[in-house]
Amino acid sequence: MEQGVPLFPEAASTMAGKVDALYFFLVAVAVFFAALIFISLTVFALKYRRRSETDVPPSIHGSTPLEIAWSVIPLGLVMIMFAWGAKLYFDEYNEVPADAEEVYVVGKQWMWHIQHTNGKREINELHVPVGRPIKLIMASEDVIHSFYIPAFRLKKDVVPGRYATIWFQATKTGRYHLFCAEYCGTGHSKMKGWVTVMEPAEYQAWLSGGVVGESMEAAGERLFNQLGCNTCHRADGTGRGPSLVGVFGKPVRLLSGETVIADEAYIRESILNPNAKIVAGYPSPTIMSTYQGQISERGILQIIAYLKSLSKEERSQ
Amino acid sequence: MSETHSVLAHQFDDLEQQFEASTLGMWAFLITEVLFFGGLFTGYAVYRSQYPLAFAEGSLHLDYRIGAINTAVLICSSLTMALAVRSAQLGRRRSLIGFLLLTMLLGSVFLGIKVFEYSHKYHEHLIPGINFVPPHEFIRFHVDPQQLYVFLSFYFAMTGMHALHMIIGVSVLAVLVVLAWRGRFSSEYYNPVEVAGLYWHFVDIVWIFLFPLLYLISRS
């Protein structure tokens, strides 16, 4: 542990510097207005202190120009704050770079379980390379958790029943705190760990070292066959369900006439609740039964990784 | 306690002020009630848009004929309540008591039918948490039983909360009957009857929304 009292957090992602700049702007505005109020209060309170018990100050009703001034000027300032904050928020939450490397995260009371696409697993540790965009696909097995890396100025709640995705790009190697920021029960304050940012070469060595085991895709394929998904969802499209080759990330036409993108949330929903979105050309109600209770969040993520690989193969052919 | 036997409470200057105050008070309370049920309706709207089929299927498991009978009973009770208020305005003590009793009777009939409906659901194993077994066959849509469970949760939460309001309403009417019996009301002073009437109509209106939203959504 470093000595001394830290007063400002380390900045180790592309977003951190931008958030800090906005923060300094906010601090400047806050200090200005706080000083304005404190100085006026002090000056008025001293200058106009009661000098005799019979003082009768003038009756001043107010001043409309002043009211307008101190409404409009703050309004302008807060709108700047809003626009600036919204721009960064949008970049942070919505604009995931296409080439981001995916890492899967599952929160459960009270640990973070992390799996890289090649199958490497870690608990309460996340290793990432410096200078590369990383996309986290996160799910919760039980209650709401929140994935928080202060040095990246990044946080996202992991709500059970849905996926949360975020991305970041680390700019500095080192070890940074990883916290659960949403109260999740007894061990909440122990649900923390470390993010280790490494040089790319070092990271590759780490990734392939130690016990790696099955890759996410392979595990997903195994589950796909084990649960019997492959009996209906045949690759050649002759099964009772639609072929899932090349489906991931593409638009899917539904029976209802809508079109949705086959993303992680769509796959998860279709596994747990097959009737929610039925593909055009297939019967409603569907003959597929729900897999609720038969598959864990981690298992679903593995199947998703497998389906993603089916799309990549198709693209490369 | 120096409550005089006059009907004018000490804090008011005259009966008109007292009447206006109690009516405004009841309206403010009804606004509160609107927001109370509003929370339930919001939840209902969210899930119905998420699970449209399950909600349609769920409503087929309710007997719309019973719901319709109950709607008719409640509308009649609103009529008798309005007649009770009118009797109070005209200072007709006996017809006031009569209409109040009739309103209570209709309210009790509503609650009795509700009890019958709930017990029927118990035998069908369709009460979430207490006795729930996913139905063997669905009536029209094959849906995730978990979603049917959500529909039934809302059905019981909403109708249960409504029934609770009915029970409170019937109890309030019972108190009014006693007061009317003792001759507390006159054409000068009848605002307890008036505000109880507002409450009763409100509870009635809530049911007018609940009935189509729960029983009729798949029958259009």
Added chain:
Amino acid sequence: MDATPINAHSGTPGEPTPVNYLNVDYGLKSWLLTTDHKRIGILYLISITIFFALGGIFAALIRLELMTPEGDVVSSEMYNKLFTMHGVAMIFFFLIPSIPAVFGNFLIPMMIGARDVAFPRLNLMSWYIYSIGGVFTFAAMALGGVDTGWTFYAPYSSTYSNSNVALTAVGVFILGFSSILTGLNFIVTIHKMRAPGLTWFRLPLFVWAHYATSLIQILGTPVVAISIVLVALERLLKLGIFDPKLGGDPLLFQHLFWFYSHPAVYIMILPSMGVISEVIACFSRKRVFGYPFIAFSSLAIAVLGFLVWGHHMFTSGQSVYAGMIFSVLTMLVAIPSAVKVFNWTATLYKGSVSYQAPMLYALGFIGLFTIGGLTGLFLATLATDVHLHDTYFVVAHFHYIMVGGAIMGYMAAMHFWWPKMTGRLYPEGWAKFAALVIFVGFNLTFFPQFVLGYLGMPRRYHVYPPEFQVLNVMSTAGASILAVGYIIPFIYLLWSLKYGPLAGANPWQAKGLEWTTPSPPPPHNFERTPVVTEEAYAYASKPYPEEAEVV
């Protein structure tokens, strides 16, 4: 009530003590069955003081635990229960009822020249409902406590927690009705019971602030009531509403909860703002600058308060567009808040400022509320909130609003109207000293938490990384000073009940109808219904020296 004067109580020897609301009747029964709004105010004062003490003890234990990074004073289970019960006691049972139920009850009828509130028995019922809710919550605490956080987030609260969630939920649910009925009573009272000549724009700003508060109480409280009922039903009957395992959606709970609980923050702060307007005017001897702007900004805050709940959910996974809408609406709340602060400051201009204890608290309020409000902007701004959400920055921010704002206002009110309520003056020297201690202790407790928050220390952490220790120790040191600051007034106020000098009807030479009647006031407030002929805060007019120049 035509009781004969009772000459039994203390007072200047020889002179008969006039009949007032305190000496008109004695005995427990006369209190427990009273419908006098002033006595009900006192009943509330006693009950909320108990919860304030309880919440304070929990806070002290929390700060004690956080002196060291390890969990060495209490276990994690215990810690989680402590911060939950601190929040529940302080928010639901102290802050929400504090100023409205004590001072609002005591003062609103007097300020508008009425004999009582519109529904005195309902008023007493509110207190009983409060007490029953309190008993349930107290039982939940005594039987092992509850550990969900005061926010009761599902599905932790509805499925996973092994503590007395249902019992606490019932307590809070019952309490909600007390709040609703108080709000309803005030709305009707303010609408229908004003004295002749007392038009809306002659009302004291305290009354305006309570009107806005009451609107929130009757519109928001029922929504949290139903949310809490649903949590309890999900727990007890396994209804499927919020837990995804039962088909529900946890975010729905957050929407419903914050739809009430964000406006609830304004239930806590608006009455305080009303107090500050009264105190600043009195101790500057001036009309409040920009009266209509302060009055309407209260209503604006009440209305906007209902449109910003989603700013508690920027990181929850709601759509980014929803986040943007809630962010911009939240920014708008800054405007009426800023308008108030500027107007109060301008009120001092060319005034005749004196520094009695209520004024010190009021000046402290303006300073701390300014910091609390400005730091709120950091949380309304989306990108900074992503970093700061659920950290100690948030804890510091809302304590600046709720302790620095609401409790400073409560203390200002306590000192300002204590002579009116009890007929006795408190010791001024001690009061000034306590105000100073509270101000210093408060800042030392909570300012370091802003720094901790930006560093990234999450809230509700029982153990924390060791580099955060120094700032936490500062905070704990401040908390112990703050505790002393709250104990001193408790002692001297009790002391003053017997030994304080008699106050007289109007010790501050303040304006307002409540000061035209004796202290303590007679049972029905006024001998005759007053007739109002001038605007509020007419400090420049009689009965001050005749040569008063009016500008």
